[in-house]
Amino acid sequence: xxxxxxxxxxxxxxxxxxxxxxxxxxxxxxxxxxxxxxxxxxxxxxxxxxxxxxxxxxxxxxxxxxxxxxxxxxxxxxxxxxxxxxxxxxxxxxxxxxxxxxxxxxxxxxxxxxxxxxxxxxxxxxxxxxxxxxxxxxxxxxxxxxxxxxxxxxxxxxxxxxxxxxxxxxxxxxxxxxxxxxxxxxxxxxxxxxxxxxxxxx
Amino acid sequence: xxxxxxxxxxxxxxxxxxxxxxxxxxxxxxxxxxxxxxxxxxxxxxxxxxxxxxxxxxxxxxxxxxxxxxxxxxxxxxxxxxxxxxxxxxxxxxxxxxxxxxxxxxxxxxxxxxxxxxxxxxxxxxxxxxxxxxxxxxxxxxxxxxxxxxxxxxxxxxxxxxxxxxxxxxxxxxxxxxxxxxxxxxxxxxxxxxxxxxxxxxxxxxxxxxxxxxxxxxxxxxxxxxxxxxxxxxxxxxxxxxxxxxxxxxxxxxxxxxxxxxxxxxxxxxxxxxxxxxxxxxxxxxxxxxxxxxxxxxxxxxxxxxxxxxxxxxxxxxxxxxxxxxxxxxxxxxxxxxxxxxxxxxxxxxxxxxxxxxxxxxxxxxxxxxxxxxxxxxxxxxxxxxxxxxxx
Numbered sequence: 288x289x290x291x292x293x294x295x296x297x298x299x300x301x302x303x304x305x306x307x308x309x310x311x312x313x314x315x316x317x318x319x320x321x322x323x324x325x326x327x328x329x330x331x332x333x334x335x336x337x338x339x340x341x342x343x344x345x346x347x348x349x350x351x352x353x354x355x356x357x358x359x360x361x362x363x364x365x366x367x368x369x370x371x372x373x374x375x376x377x378x379x380x381x382x383x384x385x386x387x388x389x390x391x392x393x394x395x396x397x398x399x400x401x402x403x404x405x406x407x408x409x410x411x412x413x414x415x416x417x418x419x420x421x422x423x424x425x426x427x428x429x430x431x432x433x434x435x436x437x438x439x440x441x442x443x444x445x446x447x448x449x450x451x452x453x454x455x456x457x458x459x460x461x462x463x464x465x466x467x468x469x470x471x472x473x474x475x476x477x478x479x480x481x482x483x484x485x486x487x488x489x
Numbered sequence: 490x491x492x493x494x495x496x497x498x499x500x501x502x503x504x505x506x507x508x509x510x511x512x513x514x515x516x517x518x519x520x521x522x523x524x525x526x527x528x529x530x531x532x533x534x535x536x537x538x539x540x541x542x543x544x545x546x547x548x549x550x551x552x553x554x555x556x557x558x559x560x561x562x563x564x565x566x567x568x569x570x571x572x573x574x575x576x577x578x579x580x581x582x583x584x585x586x587x588x589x590x591x592x593x594x595x596x597x598x599x600x601x602x603x604x605x606x607x608x609x610x611x612x613x614x615x616x617x618x619x620x621x622x623x624x625x626x627x628x629x630x631x632x633x634x635x636x637x638x639x640x641x642x643x644x645x646x647x648x649x650x651x652x653x654x655x656x657x658x659x660x661x662x663x664x665x666x667x668x669x670x671x672x673x674x675x676x677x678x679x680x681x682x683x684x685x686x687x688x689x690x691x692x693x694x695x696x697x698x699x700x701x702x703x704x705x706x707x708x709x710x711x712x713x714x715x716x717x718x719x720x721x722x723x724x725x726x727x728x729x730x731x732x733x734x735x736x737x738x739x740x741x742x743x744x745x746x747x748x749x750x751x752x753x754x755x756x757x758x759x760x761x762x763x764x765x766x767x768x769x770x771x772x773x774x775x776x777x778x779x780x781x782x783x784x785x786x787x788x789x790x791x792x793x794x795x796x797x798x799x800x801x802x803x804x805x806x807x808x809x810x811x812x813x814x815x816x817x818x819x820x821x822x823x824x825x826x827x828x829x830x831x832x833x834x835x836x837x838x839x840x841x842x843x844x845x846x847x848x849x850x851x852x853x854x855x856x857x858x859x860x861x862x863x864x865x866x867x868x869x870x871x872x873x874x875x876x877x878x879x880x881x
Contacts, residue, residue, distance in 0.1 A: 346873045
């Protein structure tokens with residue numbers, strides 16, 4: 288699979304991963320990203336996943352997958368034992384996003400975190416005018432059954448980085464609609480649907 | 490061949506499309522002496538073997554099945570149409586099953602030291618003309634691996650597509666990956682550990698003491714006395730059996746159901762719980778079919794096993810020698826070989842930068858879960874992994 292066939296957020300992640308590096312993908316889903324990183328970057332990677340269906344898909348995708356609950360910590364991974372630790376669209380589902388982030392930086396030289404931006408105008412619009420938690424293609428859950436328990440916006444995440452002494456190396460924004468893809472450059476927190484951060488320890 | 494239940498519309502189990510059917514064990518002789526881990530030499534020995542499926546032209550589709558403590562070569566299918574019970578892993582070996590015999594050539598072997606036909610304590614020692622008995626050499630897991638490698642040579646199998654085992658079988662699979670790294674493509678380790686915990690060794694020791702203290706044991710030379718330590722062996726099996734099940738599973742199956750008697754006040758009648766009679770039945774059956782010296786020998790091999798001992802006690806250093814991919818599976822209610830033990834294997838493999846898939850199967854069957862049929866997630870996972878194994 289060439290980079291251009293990848294999901295847009297995965298394309299950006301792929302650009303941030305060095306060739307031949309060792310990658311840990313936390314909440315790796317079906318393993319598509321790891322598969323692409325292996326094929327395009329010759330990365331040797333491990334996925335961590337808790338969903339049994341996803342684990343089956345990982346096996347079909349020929350990627351290493353470890354069944355593990357990330358909320359219980361990453362103490363089984365040694366300090367600085369990976370070049371890159373990725374958490375794509377999962378940090379908002381964590382019990383303690385701050386602890387996970389600290390653990391990720393302990394395990395990896397650099398970390399890549401992506402999450403749905405709750406500061407996106409649709410979410411703001413929904414809450415402001417409907418008085419209800421937003422439900423959209425990006426956030427397709429009711430408040431009571433969502434796995435997303437710690438939503439944040441770009442600003443929130445960056446505040447956390449400052450508080451934890453984390454250096455933001457890159458920030459990218461993904462918006463799928465053409466209007467959004469244009470406007471995201473003007474006001475990312477309002478028009479970016481997905482946030483992508485590359486961070487390291489200060 | 491006469492068909493039992495000829496009037497019944499459903500075919501007998503041995504004729505079902507998912508069974509390997511009627512199988513016949515073969516005896517394979519080895520004349521070349523083998524030096525065992527404890528320094529003693531077996532000048533000749535034999536292995537009893539069953540195979541299912543067909544070896545392809547390149548001999549690239551062979552799977553080795555390593556058995557656990559009380560297992561043997563009879564892993565799948567039936568020995569005769571009258572046979573009521575299939576091999577010990579019949580639920581997972583056969584056409585369309587996770588170890589699919591349409592794809593793979595499966596080799597199941599009774600280890601040396603066993604009592605199902607391979608050279609062991611009940612065999613005749615050619616040097617004395619008497620049964621080996623207590624004089625049969627102590628064995629280590631690696632001895633089994635070495636004899637299995639010689640078997641592979643005889644069968645024309647240079648490389649196993651996979652070496653697969655549960656429990657003590659999983660230990661053999663891991664040892665294979667280190668002793669013959671270029672002869673294993675995939676290593677499937679189910680409900681196993683890199684070494685036993687003190688608690689595990691304690692259970693084994695208690696079971697052995699039950700056997701050793703049986704007045705019919707005669708220091709292991711009971712065959713000469715024309716007797717067997719049935720009582721001790723039966724207790725040993727009962728102890729083992731309890732540890733292979735989970736509290737929850739045992740509760741669901743037996744609870745506090747009574748087999749006989751009553752707790753009614755004013756009635757002095759002896760009470761027997763279902764679990765008591767079940768354990769006695771299991772123990773008694775086992776003592777008739779299994780050799781006491783073999784039980785002692787196999788539990789000792791378990792206790793001695795320590796994957797990383799020769800690698801500075803560093804499991805990652807040990808696994809750095811492996812070249813194969815790994816599947817590691819554990820079961821949530823297995824307290825004899827708990828998921829933590831499997832995670833230690835996985836952590837070492839990650840540290841050694843080896844390919845590994847790890848899954849923890851939700852199950853209430855305890856350590857025995859790896860043998861239990863109809864566990865959907867276990868089946869799917871095992872099947873998906875085995876299907877991805879290339880045999881080209």
